[in-house]
Amino acid sequence: MKFLDEFRDPEAARRLADALHKTVTRPWRIMEVCGGQTHSIVKHGIDQLLPESITLVHGPGCPVCVTPVELIDRAIDIAQQPGVILCSFGDMMRVPGSDRDLLSVKAAGGDVRMVYSPMDAVQLAEEKSERQVVFFAVGFETTAPANAMAVHQAKLRGLTNFSMLVSQVLVPPAVESILQSEQHRINGFLLAGHVCTVMGFTEYEPIAERYRVPLVVTGFEPVDILHGLYLCVRQLESGRAEVENQYTRSVTRTGNRPAQELIQKVFHVVPRAWRGIGEIPASGLSLTPEYEAFDAERRFGVTPASVEQNGDCISGRILLGLDKPTDCPAFGARCTPEKPLGATMVSTEGACSAYYRYRHS
Amino acid sequence: MKFLDEFRDPEAARRLADALHKTVTRPWRIMEVCGGQTHSIVKHGIDQLLPESITLVHGPGCPVCVTPVELIDRAIDIAQQPGVILCSFGDMMRVPGSDRDLLSVKAAGGDVRMVYSPMDAVQLAEEKSERQVVFFAVGFETTAPANAMAVHQAKLRGLTNFSMLVSQVLVPPAVESILQSEQHRINGFLLAGHVCTVMGFTEYEPIAERYRVPLVVTGFEPVDILHGLYLCVRQLESGRAEVENQYTRSVTRTGNRPAQELIQKVFHVVPRAWRGIGEIPASGLSLTPEYEAFDAERRFGVTPASVEQNGDCISGRILLGLDKPTDCPAFGARCTPEKPLGATMVSTEGACSAYYRYRHS
Amino acid sequence: MCLAIPGKIESIEQGEALTRKGRIDFGGIVKEAWLSYVPEAKVGDYVIVHAGFAISRVDEREAHRALKYLDEMDRLDSPPPEPEEE
């Protein structure tokens, strides 16, 4: 496939790995923010190609992982109500709430459906006018344009039976929050290419400056990641701390304007709790008053009790880059994809899951 | 089982058969009005015990058989409407309308349910308040108390989602209509014991007198039927023409008063079309104004086109006692219980069906 | 028409006359039936049940009279049984 295969070329990967080996002189700890990149790294064994002095740590960039248990419970509650069809991306189906996941709600008779696009949920609402269709809108900035359009279209089409349970989170505040932590030992970041495709990367420029840390906008294929690492290490070795763009074929500095416009019309920025991390100011999106009629929390008024994170799970520390999955005593023993204790194990993009799937035996 | 086994006693049957043989001197043609008796006669081979000069002919006493195709089509129409649960006795499920039966509607996704009592349909309406429950109330006088109570209870319970498609017919006008036909050669009648259990038999007294024909209220077991025949033949041989009661253990002259009272409150007498026979004045029941809110024909306003009876089928003549099933050229060839041309073939109590089942090979 | 069979009242669920129900034993199986139309029926009585409703109480004396008559039927000159009262 064009624009994929070229960036999986083993020869190019070898050259980049060689370059990294030749460039690096000191130990560096680099976080790839994005779960998709984590997955790619572990699946393709990219870390095996790196000099020993480069340590990759895995960031909070899996929106499924950081969705609070309370919100999953809320989705589960809604899915159990008579007449509701709860739609969700496949990723969310196996993520455990405090006592079950959406797949078991479905097994017990709830009408839970997997969709490929939020627009599929809108269409379903049009077709089933007698049912309430709720879309569980999990995502980072990348998914916001699709979710914004779904709400916008629902409004244009006058649908009264469509609503959205919004769990939209924003990356820059999370990166900043990691950098504010005293324990962090991260020297550089690979930024998520698709988030920046939508948002551009101007928001990261003050961060690079304030925290003196290089941030490289990076794609998702092995060659992209190695290339991003190379650019990052070059900055580190030369003492620079800039935002650099590896993923130029998709990302521009200012991002996708039409998408940003609709996002701003439909959503506004709010503080948000991140599973395992806690509340981060201005790190989430919520529907603006113009669209609040489509807010599932308004329509279903479920107020779940606050739920404690499982005591043994260190997924919060993993999401902050403080620990690796293999540091967790539960990993692979009491915590497996079949019976996950934390969301980093159950989401396919979670770091624990990636380690379990590709490394554990 | 008490009050059943005694009336199936072969020894008693033999005595009655002997008595009949000794009593009869001339040919007599006797109609058992009731399909249940037809069934019993053919199943137990009672006709095989009779003197050759007694001919049994089978009457219109199967309410399923005489329900007009139009009404079955109406039930089928209603069953196909969204949100409707159509309830019916098992008997009605295989009776063909003009192009299908209720079982195929069910197979195609209609919610058609078999009930044992009309009260089961009322209960269902209470449980499924979001659905319209329609009971297809087919029956003679015997079933009228149950149907009347169902409507009455629905009203008492304030149900707005229960209605009844009424196909209640009355026996005395049908008997009189047969006697009015010029072709009939019937010398005596066995009257249906359970109809008389409800209504008594005073209505038949003027008929006996007017048409000079013996009418014997008869039960359903082999001994009952032989006994009824014996009483009938005795009248015929002695030139009497009275209403006589064989089924004294269940029938009194005036019938069941409380049942009659509720029937009169809920239903009033109307003219009615009989399948194969045509309209008979004052031969059906319809809901009184007090209960008309429960009339399914009001609620669903379906106006089916009039449908012709299948040209080959002589079930009308059979119902009038003019022919026997074996007189029909289609019997057992083009007309079978799997692919019935007329209702006397499909209802288990229909004369054609009884002959097919117990005699055909 | 009108399948109706005799069963014995096992127990009665007391209530208003019109909504009185009972458990009826039919040769070993038990099913509930409405007794609305047989206000005179009591536990131990036989009733004839159709479509969930008792439509009559079995007149046991009449039944026995009929059976006795059949028993003695070999004497062909005997008269048929008449209901004792009209």
Added chain:
Amino acid sequence: MCLAIPGKIESIEQGEALTRKGRIDFGGIVKEAWLSYVPEAKVGDYVIVHAGFAISRVDEREAHRALKYLDEMDRLDSPPPEPEEE
């Protein structure tokens, strides 16, 4: 996060800018996507698709520049590719 892959626009269903849709070919399979956010994209262009929406048009020149750079990478002293315009 945010699985998004490049595909080639096979055809475009004309309509208002916001509701424009196209059929996208991903290595032999074709799926519909909304083109609302890539008003500049035309048939033959590659777009990156996520959750049923194209979120960018692939800048083919940039892609080739990057690949060319990688090709020549054995000369380690060569500078990394910079976007041609900001």
Added chain:
Amino acid sequence: MPARRITVTVIHKERTVDKPPHRKLADGLQCPVPLNDIPQILLSHGGGGRLMHQLIDTLFAAAFGTQATQHDGAVLPVNEGELAFTTDSYVVHPLFFPGGDIGRLAVWGTVNDLAMCGAVPQSLSAGFILEEGLSMETLWQVVQSMQQAAEIAGVRIATGDTKVVERGKGDGMFINTAGVGRVIAPQPVSPRRVRPGDAILLNGDVGRHGMALVQVREGLRFESAIESDCAPLNGMVRELIEGGIDLHCLRDLTRGGLATALVEIAKTSSLSFALEETKIGVTDAVRGACELLGFDPLYVANEGRCVAFVPEKQAESALQIMRRHETGRNAACIGTVEMEARGRVTLHNAFGTTRLLDMLSGDQLPRIC
């Protein structure tokens, strides 16, 4: 012990599920899948992944052994001769009913079909189609019941398969069993070997299985002590063969009952049968239930009854062998094969009259009016 039904209240979809009665099973094993972890079947249990393997390696292996659950198929030693091979799917509702459950039916039903071929049943396959949401406990009860039934009948469940279908596309659980067995009857057991003069033997009263199910069916429910007659017939058949009885034809009476089975055989053999109605046993309760609903017990399903066609002169000794077995205690000769070659079944009754038996169109429907 009557089956109980409970209503699931958690979820809005109307539905009743079958709860297994608390029957004591021989080995009293605990369900090996921890119930509070995964108390119900998920689609993932059929997805070919770890959950499916866990289900197979724990629950199924605990009941049937690991041999039955690990490979693409079983490999069985066979001797030169004839092999009987049969299959049936079981779709009974409710899953647990008075006198049995779907697991017993699935094992004994196929065991009986093999026995009807004059074979000694040896190995069975078990194919499960589970509906998403089925309780794990229910599955475990059924699987245990199957293993117990297999032990009673002396067969092995040798290979199996599990599929899971979405909720609303199944009915709790369907089971298919296929079976193989060694034919030991020295002559073919087949309708084609029925001969005029043969005695028609029946091993007990009829109609119990069908009425045991009707009594718990929505809308028709009644109370009774009727229990299904379900039972394995292979022991009895084996002794008949080993006792030197020349079994011309055997047929177990399942759907359609005694009448349908005999009509089938009459048509295939082109011979006519004369039956004595008074020789055909029907319990009072089954008869009562049939009277109430307008059913004919001769057409009601059985799961532990068969007819055997034997030479007239062996009828008595065959009956003696049958009566030694629990399932044949009330065995009787119910009729004979006539000279007439019209494929008719005539029932002679106590009144000295006759009627013909034929197949019904489909299921019997309750008659009311």
Added chain:
Amino acid sequence: MPARRITVTVIHKERTVDKPPHRKLADGLQCPVPLNDIPQILLSHGGGGRLMHQLIDTLFAAAFGTQATQHDGAVLPVNEGELAFTTDSYVVHPLFFPGGDIGRLAVWGTVNDLAMCGAVPQSLSAGFILEEGLSMETLWQVVQSMQQAAEIAGVRIATGDTKVVERGKGDGMFINTAGVGRVIAPQPVSPRRVRPGDAILLNGDVGRHGMALVQVREGLRFESAIESDCAPLNGMVRELIEGGIDLHCLRDLTRGGLATALVEIAKTSSLSFALEETKIGVTDAVRGACELLGFDPLYVANEGRCVAFVPEKQAESALQIMRRHETGRNAACIGTVEMEARGRVTLHNAFGTTRLLDMLSGDQLPRIC
């Protein structure tokens, strides 16, 4: 030829049914049940009465012959030796899909399981669970397809069974097949015979069957030319055995795909396997679809693929035999068995790095975010 779906409009219940594509079948028979009389399956077709017998005597007998449909079971001659016995149920949706239909799967799937035992498949049973309302035409198409598939694979459908479940308690049609076959492999074909040094052979590209189904699945639909790989493997296996290849182990790759099958065998044999990712074929379209949905093709289902473990020195001649067959045209050696006894499967990729393969929890779910 893409499968088509139509929506039934007559009735209010939402539902789509599978309409068979107008495929030309070999014999071009007309459906023997007159379609305007009874165009759909009724509960009565499973009731044991005349309708059921008509269905069997016409539709099933027309396809499978009367021998398969008349008795309690089939009787087959067997020679002294070993018999393979297996079963699978097929619950695929839609019933007709690009490259196949449920009937082919049901026949070839069980044929393949027998082949994987080192056996020559001989006779199959066919158990149908039909949903009330299924179109008679659809049933006829499937039954014909099964007979055609059986002819292609050289097996006989020897015995069968039909049940009908109420609408809403099935999914159009489920089919169970069980099969028996004569084991011809001189040595056991089993994970226990896998040895260090064995070559791991794969007969073609992976992921086609699973993606052929995904593309027609509600909500994930896309257009492609992907066709299921479903095919009978018994011919190829037989030639391998007759060609003197010592098949240590065979496994067809169904649910869970290549990865799951190899992990299973590694765990059972307690040996480790090293695979070369670049040797494992995946078509562009399958890869495109997997990229779009975030699937790993190694875990996607196949219906005409198997792995064979053979002694290293026979690898080349085995590949030559495989490549002579249509289904083995792209056969390749994808890896070897290692000395290490840890039951691990390692995938070596083009980057010179490795990852482990393990089972997934359940089905793959499409990834979006």
